[in-house]
Amino acid sequence: MILVTGGAGFIGSNFVLGWLAQSDEPVINLDKLTYAGNLGNLQPLAGDPRHIFIKGDICDEALVAGLLERYQPRAILNFAAESHVDRSIHGPRDFVTTNVNGSFALLEAARAYWQGMGKEDKAAFRFLHVSTDEVYGTLGPGDAPFTETTAYAPNSPYSASKAASDHLVRAYHHTYGLPVLTTNCSNNYGPYQFPEKLIPLIIANARQGKPLPIYGDGQQVRDWLYVSDHCAAIRRVLEAGRCGETYNVGGWNEMANLDVVRTLCGMLDELAPKAAGSYAGQIVHVQDRPGHDRRYAIDARKIERELGWKPLETFETGIRKTVEWYLEHDDWVRNVQSGDYLRWLDTNYANRDAGHGAETRTSA
Incomplete structure (x- = not known):
């Protein structure tokens, strides 16, 4: 069996669902169930003996050590x-x-567990750490995409904390020999994504008649990766990745945020039209966030060359599946939009200047 941490979150739950749809190998799923962890994501596995859910924190080294001793997983995947x-x-x-202390505690528990294994089990064990392209910083319009050798230059507390965890994972391989694998992915989208991120936020706000907030001029460029493609890449890296290596996982879909929102509005106009007008009329531009990286782009040739993985979905096919899923799961959206979520939206957006009509003032 395998141990998955963060398996009730967006990417983690998609991974667990995909894993058990393709394999009978059981999953121990450890999740703290913070605001973005949602057992509703795992409802399709209710009563499935292959899925063992444990509510707990990766910072609790004793808890993790106990789970490792009890279940003897062949791999840990840290989402x-x-x-x-x-x-x-x-x-x-x-x-x-x-992201830092929790990763450290998890690595310490994994190291002790791995060092106590027999020779064959020790050779087969893997620790797979899921990270982000944001650790690489920002790119200019003409810069080459991030590769696995791009220098780290994180620009937010989030990306800095993920960079620190990546460095710890690397150090545990080079210092202790722990058989680690690291993946750095681009922006994920798809089912079960918490509606604070751009795509589900826009879908939810559009359907509720609320403003569709765009930071600054909306020309921040991201590489968009459908979540099921990301999960397939992780499975492949776990299966055949070289220990100690990093693999960048991207969708080959660079697109500006404003264009993403316009695409969403057009698709909603088609699939769930308003009584009058287009959802694009709800677009507003708000004050940009501090230190907002201008462009991310992933060079995913290494994982294709070495492991034969490449994304199956284009942005056009993936975004249609995503919009259709959210339209069919209004109940899930309502359930996750709790009081805590609404208070967060107020904290993040209340003090940003917004102007209706900014959509017409910016270039595509």
Whole structure:
């Protein structure tokens, strides 16, 4: 069996669901169930004996050690992280606690467990750490995409905390020999994403008749990766990745935020039209966030060359699946939009200047 941390979050839950759809190998799922961890994401596995859920914190080294001793997993996959840049600006401490201290505690427990294994099990064990392209910093319009050898230059408390965890994982391989693998992914989207991130936020706000907030001029460029493609890449890295290596995982889909929102509005106009007008009329431009990276782009040739992985979804196919999923799961959206979520939206957006009509003032 395998141990997955953060398996009730967006990417983690998609991974667990995909894993058990393709394999009978059981999953121990450890998640703290913070605001973005949602057992509703795992409802399809209710009563499935292959899925063992444990509510707990990766910072609790004794808990993790006990789970390792009890279940004897052949691999640990670490999805557990605080992952929203805006939240890291308002409250960086939680990001250091989970992403740095939590990763350290998990590595320590994994090291002790691995060192006590027999020779064959020790050789087969893997520790796979899921990270982000944001550790590389920002790119100019003409810069080459990030590769696995791009120097780290994190620009937010979130990306700095993830960079620190990446460095710890690397150090545990080079110092102790722990068989680690690291993946750095681009912006994920798809089912079960908490509606603080751009795509689910825009869908939810559009359907509720609320403003669709765009930071600054909306020309921040991201590489968009459909979550099921990301999960397939992780499975492949776990299966055949070289120990100690890093693999960048991207969708080959660079797009400006404003263009993403316009695409979403057009798709909603088609699939769930308003009584009058287009959802694009709800677009507003708000004050940009501090230190907002201008462009991310992933060079994913290494994972294709070495492991044969490449994304199956284009942005056009993936975004349609995403919009259709959210339209079919209004109940899930309502359930996750708790009082804590609404208070967060007020904290993040209340003091940003917004102007209707800014959509017409910016170039595409």
